Amino acid sequence: MLACxxxxxxxxxxxxxxxxxxxxxxxxxxxxxxxxRLVVQGLDADERKDFPSARASYERSIQVDxxxxxxxxxxxxxxxxxxxxxxxxxxLDQSAALFEAEGLREPRVGVHLIGLRGGAYGSLGQxxxxxxxxxxxxxxxxxxxxxxxxxxGELL
Amino acid sequence: xAAVGAALGFVAxxxxxxxxxxQDRIVVARFEGKRFEVPSKVYSAPLIVYPGSDWxxxxxxxxxxxxxxxxxxxxxxxxxxxxxxxxxRLRVHLRAFEHPLRPEPARDLEFRLKGGEIEFISDAFSGxxxxxxxxxxxPVSAFLGQDGEQRDLVRLDELPPSLVSAIYAVEDKRFxxxxxxxxxxxxxxxxxxxxxxQIEQGxxxxxxxxxxxxxxxxxxxxERKLREAIMALIIEARYSKPEILQAYxxxxxxxQRGSTEIHGVGEASRLYFGKSATSLSVSESAxxxxxxxSPNGISPFKRPEKAQARRNMxxxxxxxxxxxxxxxxxxxxxxxxxxxxxxxxxxxxxYFLDALSQQLPGVYDSDVLSTRGLQIYSTxxxxxxxxxxxxxRGGLARIEANSSARGRPISGxxxxxxxxxxxxxxxxxxxxGRDYGSSQWNRCIQARRPVGSVFKPFVYxxxxxxxxxxxxxxxxxxxxxxxxxxxxxTEAPWQPQNYDHQFRGTVKVREALERSLNVxxxxxxxxxxxxxVAETARRLGVTSALPEVPSLSLGTAEVAPLEVARAYAxxxxxxxxxxxxxxxxxxxxxxxxxxxxPLEGAERAIDPATAxxxxxxxxxxxxxxxxxxxxxxxxxxxxxxxxxTTDDEHDLWFVGFTPELVAVVWVGFDEPAPVGVPSSAxxxxxxxxxxxxxxxxxxxxxxxxxxxxxxxxxxPKTGARAxxxxxxxxxxxxxxxxxxxxxxxxxxQSDEQPGLFRRTLGRLFGR
Numbered sequence: 001m002l003a004c005x006x007x008x009x010x011x012x013x014x015x016x017x018x019x020x021x022x023x024x025x026x027x028x029x030x031x032x033x034x035x036x037r038l039v040v041q042g043l044d045a046d047e048r049k050d051f052p053s054a055r056a057s058y059e060r061s062i063q064v065d066x067x068x069x070x071x072x073x074x075x076x077x078x079x080x081x082x083x084x085x086x087x088x089x090x091x092l093d094q095s096a097a098l099f100e101a102e103g104l105r106e107p108r109v110g111v112h113l114i115g116l117r118g119g120a121y122g123s124l125g126q127x128x129x130x131x132x133x134x135x136x137x138x139x140x141x142x143x144x145x146x147x148x149x150x151x152x153g154e155l156l
Numbered sequence: 157x158a159a160v161g162a163a164l165g166f167v168a169x170x171x172x173x174x175x176x177x178x179q180d181r182i183v184v185a186r187f188e189g190k191r192f193e194v195p196s197k198v199y200s201a202p203l204i205v206y207p208g209s210d211w212x213x214x215x216x217x218x219x220x221x222x223x224x225x226x227x228x229x230x231x232x233x234x235x236x237x238x239x240x241x242x243x244x245r246l247r248v249h250l251r252a253f254e255h256p257l258r259p260e261p262a263r264d265l266e267f268r269l270k271g272g273e274i275e276f277i278s279d280a281f282s283g284x285x286x287x288x289x290x291x292x293x294x295p296v297s298a299f300l301g302q303d304g305e306q307r308d309l310v311r312l313d314e315l316p317p318s319l320v321s322a323i324y325a326v327e328d329k330r331f332x333x334x335x336x337x338x339x340x341x342x343x344x345x346x347x348x349x350x351x352x353x354q355i356e357q358g359x360x361x362x363x364x365x366x367x368x369x370x371x372x373x374x375x376x377x378x379e380r381k382l383r384e385a386i387m388a389l390i391i392e393a394r395y396s397k398p399e400i401l402q403a404y405x406x407x408x409x410x411x412q413r414g415s416t417e418i419h420g421v422g423e424a425s426r427l428y429f430g431k432s433a434t435s436l437s438v439s440e441s442a443x444x445x446x447x448x449x450s451p452n453g454i455s456p457f458k459r460p461e462k463a464q465a466r467r468n469m470x471x472x473x474x475x476x477x478x479x480x481x482x483x484x485x486x487x488x489x490x491x492x493x494x495x496x497x498x499x500x501x502x503x504x505x506x507y508f509l510d511a512l513s514q515q516l517p518g519v520y521d522s523d524v525l526s527t528r529g530l531q532i533y534s535t536x537x538x539x540x541x542x543x544x545x546x547x548x549r550g551g552l553a554r555i556e557a558n559s560s561a562r563g564r565p566i567s568g569x570x571x572x573x574x575x576x577x578x579x580x581x582x583x584x585x586x587x588x589g590r591d592y593g594s595s596q597w598n599r600c601i602q603a604r605r606p607v608g609s610v611f612k613p614f615v616y617x618x619x620x621x622x623x624x625x626x627x628x629x630x631x632x633x634x635x636x637x638x639x640x641x642x643x644x645x646t647e648a649p650w651q652p653q654n655y656d657h658q659f660r661g662t663v664k665v666r667e668a669l670e671r672s673l674n675v676x677x678x679x680x681x682x683x684x685x686x687x688x689v690a691e692t693a694r695r696l697g698v699t700s701a702l703p704e705v706p707s708l709s710l711g712t713a714e715v716a717p718l719e720v721a722r723a724y725a726x727x728x729x730x731x732x733x734x735x736x737x738x739x740x741x742x743x744x745x746x747x748x749x750x751x752x753x754p755l756e757g758a759e760r761a762i763d764p765a766t767a768x769x770x771x772x773x774x775x776x777x778x779x780x781x782x783x784x785x786x787x788x789x790x791x792x793x794x795x796x797x798x799x800x801t802t803d804d805e806h807d808l809w810f811v812g813f814t815p816e817l818v819a820v821v822w823v824g825f826d827e828p829a830p831v832g833v834p835s836s837a838x839x840x841x842x843x844x845x846x847x848x849x850x851x852x853x854x855x856x857x858x859x860x861x862x863x864x865x866x867x868x869x870x871x872p873k874t875g876a877r878a879x880x881x882x883x884x885x886x887x888x889x890x891x892x893x894x895x896x897x898x899x900x901x902x903x904x905q906s907d908e909q910p911g912l913f914r915r916t917l918g919r920l921f922g923r
């Protein structure tokens with residue numbers, strides 16, 4: 001039986017609504033829009049557990065527009081889920097640099113980069129860093145990162 | 157006596173039976189074992205099209221032809237593998253793409269075209285719009301064995317009936333009826349040859365031809381003819397007609413492509429028509445059947461009139477034997493001889509294949525690659541590769557032609573062009589020389605040549621890098637005055653000179669690199685430290701040995717073009733170093749994925765802000781400097797690059813890049829000798845031709861600027877921060893915290909400008 005608890009006051013942090021890939025499918029030039037569509041197709045495949053198709057879609061999205069930060073973000077998430085955490089860091093760096101170059105530096109983008117990096121640290125046994133990063137992501141976006149993970153569907 | 161005869165007869169019978177059994181064993185071993193040694197095929201990256209994409213630049217029409225799609229008139233249903241091209245509209249029924257991991261279903265699509273652009277794509281059945289379509293990878297080449305045989309296996313049920321009909325008509329019209337030997341034809345041939353007084357007609361059935369190709373040598377002896385007949389009978393007894401026919405269609409010799417033997421109708425179809433055998437027309441089927449008798453003597457490439465005459469003869473036979481209707485005969489006979497317009501020799505891709513095979517694990521050695529029928533999906537983009545071949549060949553020929561006009565003719569010039577995606581290291585095109593047939597030396601990956609001024613940006617990177625404590629900002633000046641360095645390697649001190657043997661005094665950093673001045677770069681290298689310069693080059697991606705001598709700053713080190721491409725890709729990619737990648741995955745003959753080369757993220761090698769400043773310097777080289785020819789050609793948008801010409805114009809380099817593509821061009825002789833022109837007139841035009849073809853005049857995107865870089869207005873004369881009242885100003889990039897404190901006009905507080913070292917210290921300690 002759970003003890004009756006006095007509700008604690010909400011934490012004094014600003015929650016953010018994290019960005020989703022689907023918010024960006026109509027933005028940019030023709031190549032970017034096609035690349036975003038492939039990212040979304042990949043996320044759909046990821047959700048269906050069709051992992052080879054997901055990976056192929058992400059790689060194709062890079063072929064169409066190698067400067068699309070979403071492609072690298074989605075691929076990093078994919079590798080983390082596949083247990084290949086050692087591949088995650090460089091992809092997140094690439095994604096972060098491209099988001100930054102596009103002026104998307106706000107926390108609603110950064111929260112995914114932070115959380116995924118935390119996930120990678122965790123998978124690589126770097127628990128202190130993992131906790132730090134994931135807690136930060138959880139604080140920023142508890143609805144998405146509350147479970148410490150980012151599902152493909154949460155980017156759709 | 158009778159007993160002796162009986163005994164001899166018995167022995168002869170035993171020997172004969174043993175001999176026949178031996179032939180049977182040979183036939184069975186070949187037929188039931190690995191019937192053919194199949195070279196592994198290499199496929200390109202897929203072609204991805206979308207509304208707004210340029211279908212002409214993407215060579216959509218060429219893709220259809222090379223992928224074996226067949227045009228049909230408008231109206232009626234469209235089967236997979238067919239297309240209809242009407243004005244402003246293309247309808248294609250895509251075949252299913254079979255791959256164990258990423259298959260694509262067959263789809264009937266409609267493209268609406270407007271000028272050079274795809275305006276709209278929809279599903280032809282439902283009418284639903286499509287945002288992006290992935291078109292199947294096209295076969296680009298194969299790993300051949302020492303026998304040099306290339307074949308593309310076909311299944312009998314995939315082939316058009318016209319092809320089998322044509323071959324029956326001219327080679328063996330009673331194939332379905334005889335048992336390996338056509339006695340009526342033998343008698344006919346004997347009589348005809350007796351009448352002619354020489355051998356004019358053969359009587360070999362398809363089965364006998366198969367035996368000859370499979371098991372025997374071409375000499376004309378009685379024993380060989382006997383073995384051919386016995387083996388043909390054995391094959392007919394053991395195997396069905398369709399099995400025999402399929403083996404024949406995959407085995408029969410169809411001529412040479414360079415040193416490569418073409419076997420089977422699958423490969424022949426690709427050679428002569430640039431498409432899959434599944435989509436051959438009646439006239440094309442007849443031409444293939446016509447060639448079989450003497451592939452080199454009736455080659456449609458070398459003897460088109462002879463080939464056309466024999467094709468028409470085959471068509472007549474097909475009509476006479478009621479294998480085609482009168483209408484089909486008339487239509488096919490009227491068709492001009494259309495052979496593949498694409499380069500029939502895929503040798504240009506072999507340089508890429510060599511690079512690819514080096515990236516495969518050791519178990520995939522040349523024997524495995526040439527016999528196991530693997531399918532390797534590469535990163536090669538055919539249109540990029542074709543543009544690279546065209547630009548390099550054209551450029552080398554132009555340099556040679558111009559040399560004759562200058563009265564100093566040269567010949568045998570070589571070159572290399574490599575194109576890489578900087579974010580992923582994927583190699584999109586690689587041409588390691590002028591002609592693979594005459595030289596397999598891969599100058600992109602095997603040759604190490606002095607890089608000259610292409611190395612200078614690495615010196616500037618080392619000087620700009622805040623990790624070392626920056627020596628330089630882009631607003632600083634450098635000294636272009638005589639100086640010398642004592643070296644251990646030479647008795648006399650090293651005295652660098654500029655290309656024009658002039659000294660300009662104090663020059664701005666940008667000007668020094670844009671004009672590729674040697675003296676300021678050599679001074680800067682000394683100031684930074686040669687070991688630091690070498691370390692920077694290694695971090696960027698150079699793996700060759702770098703002698704730590706003063707002249708390293710001017711590019712005396714010998715480096716392979718692939719390394720240069722990777723180092724510049726690191727700059728283009730914001731300081732993150734990509735790993736070269738030539739293939740995506742490899743599928744074994746049994747349909748299982750054998751090897752995957754995952755797309756690796758690039759590793760951070762240098763500070764992103766430093767990379768951005770270096771790119772900005774290199775944009776200046778293209779905008780105003782030694783590579784200004786790029787802009788004069790009409791190319792707009794973000795482009796950066798660097799020329800490089802070594803002593804006596806032995807090696808000409810140009811490395812140029814956009815945010816999405818790095819391309820390196822090297823031109824020179826295998827045995828170093830003067831080319832006679834500088835890089836700006838040799839390697840640079842090749843690069844420009846290539847990029848214009850691949851990306852067009854307008855380059856998309858921008859080089860990403862990290863937030864650690866700020867823009868500050870400075871006085872162009874002094875480099876001081878420009879305030880109101882400063883007579884002139886221009887914007888310059890600085891790594892945050894390194895911008896000048898001195899101002900223009902000079903204020904009291906800032907009339908004593910602290911040096912960069914003090915500024916950096918001040919930043920670090922909050923002062």
